[in-house]
Amino acid sequence: xxxxxxxxxxxxxxxxAYWLLAPTFxxxxxxxxxxxxxxxxxxxxxxVFASTTPTEFVGLQNYQTLLSMTIKxxxxxxxxxxxxxxxxxxxxxxxxxxxxVLPREPMRFRQVTQxxxxxxxxxxxxxxxDFIRAVWDTIIFAVATVFLxxxxxxxxxxxxxxxxxxxxxxxxxxxxxxxxxTAVSSQMWAYMLQPNRTGFFNTLFWYLGLGSGEIPFLSDPxxxxxxxxxxxxxxTTPFMALLxxxxxxxxxxxxxxxxxxxxxxxxxxxxxxxxxLLRGTIAVALVFRTLDALRVFDLFQIVLGQAxxxxxxxxxxxxxxxxxxxxxxxxxxxxxxxLSIFAVAYMRSLGVKSDEH
Amino acid sequence: xxxxxxxxxxxxxxxxxxxxxxxxxxFPFYWAINSSFKSESMLAMTPATFVPRDPTTKQISLFxxxxxxxxxxxxxxxxxxNSAVVAGSVTLLALAVGAFAGFALGKLRYRGxxxxxxxxxxxxxxxxxxxxxxxxxxxxxxxxQPIPSMIATYLLxxxxxxxxxxxxxxRELPTExxxxxxxxxxxxxxxxxxxxxxxxxxxxxxxxxxxxxxAWNEYLxxxxxxxxxxxxxxLPVIIANFPSQFSMQIPFGEIMAAGIISSVPLIALVFIxxxxxxxxxxxxxxxx
Numbered sequence: 174x175x176x177x178x179x180x181x182x183x184x185x186x187x188x189x190a191y192w193l194l195a196p197t198f199x200x201x202x203x204x205x206x207x208x209x210x211x212x213x214x215x216x217x218x219x220x221v222f223a224s225t226t227p228t229e230f231v232g233l234q235n236y237q238t239l240l241s242m243t244i245k246x247x248x249x250x251x252x253x254x255x256x257x258x259x260x261x262x263x264x265x266x267x268x269x270x271x272x273x274v275l276p277r278e279p280m281r282f283r284q285v286t287q288x289x290x291x292x293x294x295x296x297x298x299x300x301x302x303d304f305i306r307a308v309w310d311t312i313i314f315a316v317a318t319v320f321l322x323x324x325x326x327x328x329x330x331x332x333x334x335x336x337x338x339x340x341x342x343x344x345x346x347x348x349x350x351x352x353x354x355t356a357v358s359s360q361m362w363a364y365m366l367q368p369n370r371t372g373f374f375n376t377l378f379w380y381l382g383l384g385s386g387e388i389p390f391l392s393d394p395x396x397x398x399x400x401x402x403x404x405x406x407x408x409t410t411p412f413m414a415l416l417x418x419x420x421x422x423x424x425x426x427x428x429x430x431x432x433x434x435x436x437x438x439x440x441x442x443x444x445x446x447x448x449x450l451l452r453g454t455i456a457v458a459l460v461f462r463t464l465d466a467l468r469v470f471d472l473f474q475i476v477l478g479q480a481x482x483x484x485x486x487x488x489x490x491x492x493x494x495x496x497x498x499x500x501x502x503x504x505x506x507x508x509x510x511x512l513s514i515f516a517v518a519y520m521r522s523l524g525v526k527s528d529e530h
Numbered sequence: 531x532x533x534x535x536x537x538x539x540x541x542x543x544x545x546x547x548x549x550x551x552x553x554x555x556x557f558p559f560y561w562a563i564n565s566s567f568k569s570e571s572m573l574a575m576t577p578a579t580f581v582p583r584d585p586t587t588k589q590i591s592l593f594x595x596x597x598x599x600x601x602x603x604x605x606x607x608x609x610x611x612n613s614a615v616v617a618g619s620v621t622l623l624a625l626a627v628g629a630f631a632g633f634a635l636g637k638l639r640y641r642g643x644x645x646x647x648x649x650x651x652x653x654x655x656x657x658x659x660x661x662x663x664x665x666x667x668x669x670x671x672x673x674x675q676p677i678p679s680m681i682a683t684y685l686l687x688x689x690x691x692x693x694x695x696x697x698x699x700x701r702e703l704p705t706e707x708x709x710x711x712x713x714x715x716x717x718x719x720x721x722x723x724x725x726x727x728x729x730x731x732x733x734x735x736x737x738x739x740x741x742x743x744x745a746w747n748e749y750l751x752x753x754x755x756x757x758x759x760x761x762x763x764x765l766p767v768i769i770a771n772f773p774s775q776f777s778m779q780i781p782f783g784e785i786m787a788a789g790i791i792s793s794v795p796l797i798a799l800v801f802i803x804x805x806x807x808x809x810x811x812x813x814x815x816x817x818x
Contacts, residue, residue: 208664
């Protein structure tokens, strides 16, 4: 009797669980899975948004245009005697224009960048140099921000984990950059980075005797990425610090007491106790933040617009400005695949606790 | 150096670090406040001043017109209402639906639980950009208005997040309460509704707060769905592309004022609920 009642109750419980989960799964099916499938489908077509031209199936053409790359040798310019021409002003060898060596048929390749390896000049060409540059910039951005945020976040976490008067206030203060809308913080920083001394940074550098007071932080390609990285580090270090703080609080304090008794210095305690014990937390935080950084949109879109793209802002640009639905779908798929790889790594490192087994 | 002086040196070092950190975190916000009280001619001064100063007399003087301009800017006022409606609705919906799922995931036993947990965890990381084109096409084809569109699509990130965080909270509730209620003849749903839900009220507040902040700050969907519907724009969209009534140049003074106005509610929440926000954030990201 008792067992029959128990299994009846268990069945009732199971049915309830399915009913309670149903709304969540139905909503996610409609707003995530269905659109994802349609994005996959569209990525194989030449669909143009809000257009009357019939949509055609184009196979892998979008992906081919997005991802095709080639590397060619750029020959030096030669004089009549067959000797390379040296630029008299710089002492550098003059090279032919990259356009002359990049293929034009069947698809036209344009220059992404040039580089010199063992005395030979090469050009990296792509059929869509903007996308390749966006992918490259986004990866550089992600690696740099995540690394800096980890180091600074660790320092912040150690500070707010220490005992001092006003610790609660300090923990609230570090939440401020995190809570401010990215749209607002992007505008705040864009104003601080103005290309003349009305901007804070140019004023500061000028007071310190660095630079002319007219550094074009947001229009000079050499400054654009470092500026983006600086803004993101300010905005997201607090979040990283909180993740690490949660990990720090799980470490029992008596092991530090034991280390104190043994006379281990604080630096040694950090590298030999804290860091190894925090390894799991750090792994989770790293993957979580990398995922976030790779899909950066707000910051690039607001501060740089079409001057320089992240993967996400390029996709947005293709959809809204160019109405290239098929093409932007293909770049969405590329982003999705890249992020999925990281997401799987994240879930592996996190693991899921379930009492099913 | 004896222990006492070393301790004192450490203490001073700690405070130096604390102060540097506080300045780093707060300075951009201070600079925005500073700039929001400057007129266009004060903003054009070189070098920029650290407090608002009159361009000719160099005396400290505050300029309030930016706030006046912002508070009489119809587009901005409408954006506040739009943001409140969207973020409020998303929060309530996500909490209602997410609490059901969180209870099932955290407390009930059923076949396929590990799978569903993985799905929810994976969905918390789902990149919105990947479905942007699909969602936009769907919304345009169905002719859904921008505000309901935003409410529905924001669930893409707020629903898995609420479900996941609430799962962690439900799991921490003692199972005995659940069992004894069942022994007393309560159905599982009654147990959930009358006993478990009230117990998780603090967790609901925390999670709701985080969902609200996320929805209030969302930019990508808002920008896309309101690209041809200016009346439906939310605060981030308005602030990123500020429509000034007076200025021909980029109205940085007004933008800073508008930015501060839209950040203040969030900063107030952060200071009031600091402890809970930290708990909720870390429960969402770290605890499995």
